[in-house]
Amino acid sequence: MFNPLDNQKAAALNPFHDNHYAPPAFIKPGSKVMVEIDSREMEIAIFAAYDYGLDALNDEGREVLNRLIAELKDRITAREVAHV
Numbered sequence: 418m419f420n421p422l423d424n425q426k427a428a429a430l431n432p433f434h435d436n437h438y439a440p441p442a443f444i445k446p447g448s449k450v451m452v453e454i455d456s457r458e459m460e461i462a463i464f465a466a467y468d469y470g471l472d473a474l475n476d477e478g479r480e481v482l483n484r485l486i487a488e489l490k491d492r493i494t495a496r497e498v499a500h501v
Contacts, residue, residue: 420438421438422438424436443493443494443495444493450489450492450493451492452485452488452489452492453488454485455484456481458477458478458481459481459482459484459485461478462474462478462479462481462482462485463482463485465478466478466482
């Protein structure tokens with residue numbers, strides 16, 4: 418089974434991590450989920466993460482990417498995003 422986590426890092430963040438990550442399925446493969454790229458900074462963070470890896474991002478870049486991931490997760494789970 419596909420596991421996107423580094424189990425050692427996950428265990429360091431969550432001592433109860435059991436090397437098993439299985440979130441529920443919300444959408445069918447091939448479904449389209451739309452999120453908004455809300456700034457040039459978000460676009461740059463996406464490219465930097467892809468080109469250099471997540472570990473290369475600074476704190477601001479990670480925050481921007483985390484915002485994008487949070488919005489995507491909300492769309493996948495069919496929850497409305499509260500814009501702040």
